Amino acid sequence: MALAPIQLALTEEESAMLAGEHGEAVAMCMRIIVGVAKANGAEKLIEIESAHADGTLYHGEAGLDFTEKLVALGGKVKVKTTTNVGSLDLLHPTLVHGDEITMAHGRRLMDAHSALGCEPTWSCAPYQAGHRPAFGSHVAWAESNAIAFVNSVLGARSDRYGDFLDLSAAVTGRVPFGGLHHDAARKAVLVLDFSEIDSRMFSEDAPWAALGVLLGNKAGTRVAAMVGLPGDLADGGVTEDRLKGMGATSASAGGVGLFHVVGITPEAPTLAAIIAPNAEHIVITAQDVREARDQLSTTTSDKLDAVSLGTPHFSVDEFRALAEAIGDGPKFAKHIDFYVSTSRDVLARSKELGYLDVFTNAGGRVLTDTCTYVTPVLKRNVTNVMTNSGKWAWYAPGNLGIDVVLGSLVECVASARAGRVVRDESLWS
Amino acid sequence: MVLIVAKILTGKTSHPGAASGEVLVLTEPVSFWGGVNHHGEIIDVHHAQHKAKMTNKILVMPSGRGSSSATAVLAELIRTGDGPLGIVMLQCDTILVIGALVSAEIYGISMPIVELAQAEYDQLTDGMNVVIAADSQSQIATVTL
Numbered sequence: 001m002a003l004a005p006i007q008l009a010l011t012e013e014e015s016a017m018l019a020g021e022h023g024e025a026v027a028m029c030m031r032i033i034v035g036v037a038k039a040n041g042a043e044k045l046i047e048i049e050s051a052h053a054d055g056t057l058y059h060g061e062a063g064l065d066f067t068e069k070l071v072a073l074g075g076k077v078k079v080k081t082t083t084n085v086g087s088l089d090l091l092h093p094t095l096v097h098g099d100e101i102t103m104a105h106g107r108r109l110m111d112a113h114s115a116l117g118c119e120p121t122w123s124c125a126p127y128q129a130g131h132r133p134a135f136g137s138h139v140a141w142a143e144s145n146a147i148a149f150v151n152s153v154l155g156a157r158s159d160r161y162g163d164f165l166d167l168s169a170a171v172t173g174r175v176p177f178g179g180l181h182h183d184a185a186r187k188a189v190l191v192l193d194f195s196e197i198d199s200r201m202f203s204e205d206a207p208w209a210a211l212g213v214l215l216g217n218k219a220g221t222r223v224a225a226m227v228g229l230p231g232d233l234a235d236g237g238v239t240e241d242r243l244k245g246m247g248a249t250s251a252s253a254g255g256v257g258l259f260h261v262v263g264i265t266p267e268a269p270t271l272a273a274i275i276a277p278n279a280e281h282i283v284i285t286a287q288d289v290r291e292a293r294d295q296l297s298t299t300t301s302d303k304l305d306a307v308s309l310g311t312p313h314f315s316v317d318e319f320r321a322l323a324e325a326i327g328d329g330p331k332f333a334k335h336i337d338f339y340v341s342t343s344r345d346v347l348a349r350s351k352e353l354g355y356l357d358v359f360t361n362a363g364g365r366v367l368t369d370t371c372t373y374v375t376p377v378l379k380r381n382v383t384n385v386m387t388n389s390g391k392w393a394w395y396a397p398g399n400l401g402i403d404v405v406l407g408s409l410v411e412c413v414a415s416a417r418a419g420r421v422v423r424d425e426s427l428w429s
Numbered sequence: 430m431v432l433i434v435a436k437i438l439t440g441k442t443s444h445p446g447a448a449s450g451e452v453l454v455l456t457e458p459v460s461f462w463g464g465v466n467h468h469g470e471i472i473d474v475h476h477a478q479h480k481a482k483m484t485n486k487i488l489v490m491p492s493g494r495g496s497s498s499a500t501a502v503l504a505e506l507i508r509t510g511d512g513p514l515g516i517v518m519l520q521c522d523t524i525l526v527i528g529a530l531v532s533a534e535i536y537g538i539s540m541p542i543v544e545l546a547q548a549e550y551d552q553l554t555d556g557m558n559v560v561i562a563a564d565s566q567s568q569i570a571t572v573t574l
Contacts, residue, residue, distance in 0.1 A: 028534055037529040038568065039443040039521055059498060060467070061506035065535050081474070142497055162497030162524050164504070164531045322548075398463065 008037050010322065013204065014252050016028055017172060025075030026169045029168035031326075036165060037176035046138055046177045050080040051170035053099040054142030055163035056113055057374055058087045058106040064163055067112040070171065078173040078182075078245045082126035084143045085370045086110040086312075090122070098376050116167070122369035123343035125244065125313040127154065131344055135266055138181055140169035144255075145248035145312045145391065151258040153233070153243050155266035157181050160221075160257040180258055186197050186267065187276035188225035188260055192218060195228030201286060202230055203228030204408040204427055206293070208242040209390025212249025213292035218282060221255035225274055227262045248312050248351035249390030290428055296393040299403040302421040305382040307332075307412050308372045311392040318409070319350040323358040332363040333419030337379060340364060341371045361415075373399050386415050436574040438549040441521075444529040445565035446541030449516035453483055454555045455490035461506070462500035469511040487561065488513035489553050491565075493522025503528030507538050515541040515561045517572060519550050543570040 010018065018034060020027040030161065033095070037045060055063050087106030088266035089095050096103070114120055123129045133139045139396050141150050141158040142165070150156045159179030161169065169175045179185055192215065201207055215224060231239035243261065250256040260268035268274045309322070322340070332338050342350075347368055350356045356366070367377060373396040386405045387393055393404045405421050414422045456477050459465060464473035469484035482494035493499070503525055506512030516525060521544045533539045545553075551561070552574065563570035 029536065032527065032530045035444070036523055036526055039526045040523060054497060055501065057498070059462075059501040060508075062508050062531070062535065063501045064505070065508075066531055069535060078516035144497060160497060160523075162500040162527055164500050165523075165527045395463075 001312055002356055007348040008034065008042060009315060012264045014045055014174065018052045021075055025073035026171060028070070028073065029075070029171040032168040033172055033174055033176065040176055040178045042176035042178045044177050045174040046181060047173055048079055048137045048140045048169055048175055049137045050131065050381065051077065051166055052084065052131070052141040052143060052146050053085045053113060053118055053148040053166045053170060054083045055167060056084045056086045056110055056122065058102055058109050061105070064105055064109050064112070064162060067109060067167065070167065071112050071115045075116055075171050079170055080131070081170040082131045083113050083118045083122050085374065086122050087370060088365055089369045091124065091368045095365070095377055096370065096375050119394040121345070123313045125315065125343060128313070128346060129343040136358050136368060138175070140166055140175045142166035144251035145244070147257050148251045148259065149244055151180055152247055152260065152265050153240060160255070167282050176184070186223060186258060186274070188223050188274050189276045190222050190224040191271070191275065191279055191281045192224055193228055193281065193355070194226060195284050196283060197228070197289065199230045200427065201289065204410070205242060205245060205388050206406055206408040206411070207289060207428070209244045209249050209296060209388065209393065209406060210289050210293035212246040212390045213253045213295050214284060214288060215246065215250035215259060216253030216256055217292070219250065219254050219256050219259070221257065223258050223260070225260040225262055225271060226269060227271060229261055229264065231261070231264045231265060237315060241315055241318055244312055245390060249394060252394040290356060291407045293406060293428065295426050296390055296406040297404060298397050300383065300425035303384045304336060304386055304415055304420050306337040306339065306378055306385045307416045308339045308341070308385055308387045308392055309389065309409065309412060311371055311373060311387070311389040314340050314342040314346060315351050316346050316353065319346065319359070320353070320354040321409060322356040322413070325410050326358050326362045330417055332416040336366040336419060336426060337382065338416050339377065340369055341367045344368050368387050386412050387388050388412055438545060438548060438552060438572040438574070440543050440545040440570050440572070442565065442568045442570040443518070443544050443562040444526050444540065444542040445563045446515065446539035447562050448541055449560040450485060450487045450514045450558065452553055452555060452557050452559055453481060453486040453488055454512060454553060455488065456480055458490050458492045458494035460494045461502040462496035465467040465502065465506070467505070467509070467511060481530055483510050483513045486513050487515045487517060487559055489517045492518060492520040493524050497524055499524045500531070501529040504531045507532040507540055508536055513538070515543070517543045517545060517553060519545065519548070520549060541570065544570065544573060
């Protein structure tokens with residue numbers, strides 16, 4: 001069967017990089033980029049405008065060895081490179097209580113990324129912390145929610161990259177020309193039709209998390225178009241944050257790297273503009289959405305110990321909505337730990353706008369640089385947690401061994417005050 | 430005297446290297462991040478082969494699955510010696526190729542990854558011993574039964 005391999009054509013500059021003429025760090029990264037290009041049958045490499053590095057969370061010594069070797073070889077990123085969450089909160093070091101080795105190695109891993117010239121973003125939502133690639137531009141982003149967002153909501157182009165390839169792309173400024181960089185790979189092969197559901201169901205944030213489960217389950221890694229959903233990306237961040245949450249959940253429940261919401265996301269003014277020939281068509285019912293929601297709660301108990309928002313990292317608009325929900329009402333119940341995970345950039349802007357004080361005065365705590373589901377932040381006796389995040393609800397029970405209840409932002413605030421889970425079932429009818 | 434003729438399956442090199450060992454066939458893909466622990470055991474409770482151990486085996490699975498941080502988990506398994514000796518797939522998975530490329534760069538361990546067509550892939554069964562040779566230059570790989 002062995003077919004003749006597709007020949008990968010390198011430019012003169014790329015060949016020089018591979019030959020070590022731009023230093024050994026560039027040569028090592030180029031060997032990795034070329035290795036992937038050959039395995040995937042890419043015909044050429046393309047230049048990228050930015051990268052988002054996901055290898056900042058400590059998973060073991062291999063990641064640290066790779067990043068510190070790049071530093072030792074004199075490596076520097078060639079394009080703007082933001083960083084994903086790490087294993088520590090460098091601004092609030094006492095909040096994370098991990099084991100000593102993970103904390104020490106996690107710190108070295110973050111320092112090594114800084115030494116390579118990466119920006120100290122430490123956020124899984126760099127797109128709301130000052131890094132918004134232009135429509136149609138090619139980028140190399142890792143972290144599954146960020147990939148879904150940059151492709152779908154911004155219309156920039158990234159394939160689904162992982163640890164190591166993100167930094168290799170940043171150091172060489174190149175990626176293999178393949179996957180979602182191609183026009184043809186961005187067409188929808190699946191249509192999810194929501195037009196039979198009363199759009200009032202989508203007026204709060206929590207149902208969008210359920211849509212993420214549905215999208216991930218139905219699409220897997222395929223590109224889907226969603227029709228019949230309400231929203232407008234120019235509505236002051238409400239739709240953007242809902243698509244952020246939906247995309248993050250779909251990338252956890254499935255492997256979604258790009259979705260189109262017809263009439264809302266930039267590549268999909270009409271269904272005709274983005275549909276592939278012979279696309280599959282599935283009509284979604286309100287019952288389907290309720291069943292997806294039920295996958296995001298592991299208990300029906302109303303016991304509550306903690307609330308966690310901000311997975312992916314909270315935006316300034318979400319802080320505003322949270323401050324409005326809190327208003328001048330009572331503080332959170334004493335036994336409830338209420339966390340918001342966010343970026344340093346959003347923290348600073350929300351403080352300036354006064355939203356942060358409303359939250360902390362009510363008894364809330366902010367975590368930056370990392371997230372409550374990947375690192376030990378919650379107290380050890382916490383067993384029942386509420387969140388409005390589908391991604392948090394998907395991973396936290398396995399990662400932390402706790403029970404989770406999904407609710408809207410408003411329900412999370414009401415529950416934190418009541419000291420027990422309070423949900424409005426009429427939202428889902 | 431009986432002459433034993435080895436059967437040779439030919440496919441494509443996804444990552445170069447040589448290995449020999451016992452085959453572990455997975456009936457569905459597994460995500461290394463969250464699905465495989467540091468001892469090479471499948472910990473995904475939804476997986477049909479939950480608790481199977483891939484250490485020092487030739488791992489055969491149809492495709493990849495799940496988180497992009499699987500690159501780092503595979504590289505770590507190769508580093509500690511708890512990983513597979515080689516991987517054979519129907520559909521090459523970029524994430525696993527990256528893990529293998531980095532292990533070769535950092536630790537000098539070149540774990541082969543081979544892509545086979547369906548007819549060849551179907552000849553691999555659990556427990557058989559095979560020899561893999563995945564050539565870098567020609568991108569031709571062989572699996573000898």
